[in-house]
Amino acid sequence: MKIQERSRALRGEQVSSEQLVESAKARLTSEERAALVGLEQSIGAAKSDSERIERLKGLSGWWYARGHRGVAGIVAEQVAEEMNDASAWSVAGATYYQALQGETEVRLRKHYAERSIRAFESAVSLAPQTPEYRVNMALVYAENPPADNPMKAVQMLRELEQQYPQSAAVYNALGRLALKTGQWQRAVERLEKALALDPNNPNTPCLLSKAYENLGQIDKAAALASRCQ
Numbered sequence: 001m002k003i004q005e006r007s008r009a010l011r012g013e014q015v016s017s018e019q020l021v022e023s024a025k026a027r028l029t030s031e032e033r034a035a036l037v038g039l040e041q042s043i044g045a046a047k048s049d050s051e052r053i054e055r056l057k058g059l060s061g062w063w064y065a066r067g068h069r070g071v072a073g074i075v076a077e078q079v080a081e082e083m084n085d086a087s088a089w090s091v092a093g094a095t096y097y098q099a100l101q102g103e104t105e106v107r108l109r110k111h112y113a114e115r116s117i118r119a120f121e122s123a124v125s126l127a128p129q130t131p132e133y134r135v136n137m138a139l140v141y142a143e144n145p146p147a148d149n150p151m152k153a154v155q156m157l158r159e160l161e162q163q164y165p166q167s168a169a170v171y172n173a174l175g176r177l178a179l180k181t182g183q184w185q186r187a188v189e190r191l192e193k194a195l196a197l198d199p200n201n202p203n204t205p206c207l208l209s210k211a212y213e214n215l216g217q218i219d220k221a222a223a224l225a226s227r228c229q
Contacts, residue, residue: 090136117141
């Protein structure tokens with residue numbers, strides 16, 4: 001956390017990890033505080049790096065389960081720093097993205113978006129041939145568009161569509177954007193393609209069901225809803 005704080009200061013960020021953690025702790029019950037102390041002590045008592053990492057993952061999950069997704073992201077980022085693994089960075093990015101989606105305060109939304117983007121950039125640097133990491137980065141930009149380039153998410157996804165025409169993740173993301181902007185027919189076209197490319201994807205039926213429902217095609221929507229996980 002000290003490393004993160006020094007990095008934050010150099011970047012001129014207005015929100016600190018310590019502030020977020022202290023704010024979250026203040027909202028815990030006495031029982032939760034006692035449980036947190038035990039978790040933190042177990043991390044300090046870890047006898048190996050692998051044991052410490054697993055306990056940090058547990059702490060991140062503990063915060064997440066209590067609705068403090070920003071703090072869960074901070075701990076997930078610590079895990080990623082120690083593992084330096086693309087999937088770990090992706091988890092950190094996704095956790096910050098979840099925090100972004102549930103946040104209304106502009107200052108915190110900006111912070112979560114920036115942390116999520118940096119985490120996904122780290123994942124991309126370690127696994128540049130995995131399109132899902134860049135797809136997820138585009139979804140962060142869609143949730144919190146840059147003021148100087150509000151179409152950045154669409155531009156990224158169109159480039160990815162050209163590079164990875166067989167990627168269901170790309171078409172799922174394009175479908176999400178179409179749903180977000182009320183383009184129901186376009187959403188159906190993109191999501192049907194995603195489903196054809198990856199029939200076992202657990203997310204596509206949920207998205208496609210919503211698209212069909214908004215088009216008034218209730219039977220198709222209901223059939224897909226039964227497959228929605």
